[in-house]
Amino acid sequence: MVESKYGQSGENIKMLGRNLIISERNGQVMPALKFGVKAWSENPTKTVVEARGFEMIIDEPEGLEGTNDGANPVEYLLAALAGCLNVVGHIVAKEMGFSLRGIELELEGDLNPAKFSGKDTDERAGYKEIRVEIKPNTDADEETLKKWLETIKSRCPVSDNIANPTPIKITLK
Amino acid sequence: MVESKYGQSGENIKMLGRNLIISERNGQVMPALKFGVKAWSENPTKTVVEARGFEMIIDEPEGLEGTNDGANPVEYLLAALAGCLNVVGHIVAKEMGFSLRGIELELEGDLNPAKFSGKDTDERAGYKEIRVEIKPNTDADEETLKKWLETIKSRCPVSDNIANPTPIKITLK
Numbered sequence: 231m232v233e234s235k236y237g238q239s240g241e242n243i244k245m246l247g248r249n250l251i252i253s254e255r256n257g258q259v260m261p262a263l264k265f266g267v268k269a270w271s272e273n274p275t276k277t278v279v280e281a282r283g284f285e286m287i288i289d290e291p292e293g294l295e296g297t298n299d300g301a302n303p304v305e306y307l308l309a310a311l312a313g314c315l316n317v318v319g320h321i322v323a324k325e326m327g328f329s330l331r332g333i334e335l336e337l338e339g340d341l342n343p344a345k346f347s348g349k350d351t352d353e354r355a356g357y358k359e360i361r362v363e364i365k366p367n368t369d370a371d372e373e374t375l376k377k378w379l380e381t382i383k384s385r386c387p388v389s390d391n392i393a394n395p396t397p398i399k400i401t402l403k
Numbered sequence: 404m405v406e407s408k409y410g411q412s413g414e415n416i417k418m419l420g421r422n423l424i425i426s427e428r429n430g431q432v433m434p435a436l437k438f439g440v441k442a443w444s445e446n447p448t449k450t451v452v453e454a455r456g457f458e459m460i461i462d463e464p465e466g467l468e469g470t471n472d473g474a475n476p477v478e479y480l481l482a483a484l485a486g487c488l489n490v491v492g493h494i495v496a497k498e499m500g501f502s503l504r505g506i507e508l509e510l511e512g513d514l515n516p517a518k519f520s521g522k523d524t525d526e527r528a529g530y531k532e533i534r535v536e537i538k539p540n541t542d543a544d545e546e547t548l549k550k551w552l553e554t555i556k557s558r559c560p561v562s563d564n565i566a567n568p569t570p571i572k573i574t575l576k
Contacts, residue, residue: 265477265530266511269485274493274503279482281474282464288486291455296490303490303561304438305454306483311571312442313450313461314476317469318519320447325521330447336576338439346491346558348498355557356564357438365576375575382573384528385519388476389571391529396565398484400556402548403507403538 273297304357307392308337314388315364322381328370336363360392446470477530480565481510487561488537495554501543509536533565 269279275296279286288303290296301309312335323330339357346355366375383389442452448469452459461476463469474482485508496503512530519528539548556562 262513264513267481269508271489271506277486277489281478284474286482301454301457303483303487308440309452309459310476310479316444316450333444335442340435340437356560359570362573363576387529392569397532398566400535403536
């Protein structure tokens, strides 16, 4: 069993809400964290997503035939990565012993809509790559920050799920 | 050059906003769509993300030492996938010629926090897999829906970026 600080604190675990469950087996706390969301279409482009009582509105801009009530799915993907890099960035800075007063990030990617649109193409459907510029507010030197960056990238769950293959199993209900 | 319906409509392109750009080269409209977000840390776990004027708030629950002001990064990742499946689901249903009145989705995944927490482990940082249950409101038969599902999965940009490797290039600013 892998040790987990989340697995060791009953009080903390209770606060994680219904979508975040620590599995227990044989009286030992297992480290798996479960996350889940529910979603429904409000119209063909607008999706309402619910996670632990938080509501997220996803839509497409009018130029992509949407109703423009929220950021779109590929912008949400960038947002997920930004949020993850912030959290892990602060954890790693603390471990490395330097003061991080804040982070600013810019993320972007290009995608070819051909596959999305149903064209016969060898192009992939999603971003070809994702570029991130990260500006930490800190006095740490460049050498320290390079090490910090490498560590963040490898430990961020979202960057792992994007950079490396993650099976998606879709079933009809 | 790959044909793109978005590249052929000047009016539509104008409406895509500043983060969505059609590249032009040699007088021909290239099909690349660019998406981007800006983000900053409000505190070590809370990230504010801005995309075309839409604001997304990402945070960790108190049980993960956060301030619980929004869904967390790995929930945002599931939200991005849900939103993408909705959009592509409706496009493909229309192409296949069946009526889709709506979609409900449930998405979940398990991750081991060991790597995230800095433990020495062979476990990956992110979700091991993502499970999606999709409930289309339609009269289409099961055979049709199975084909629909396979097509959606292959054409959804977010599922492509999660299921297949996507390079992430992070630079210090």
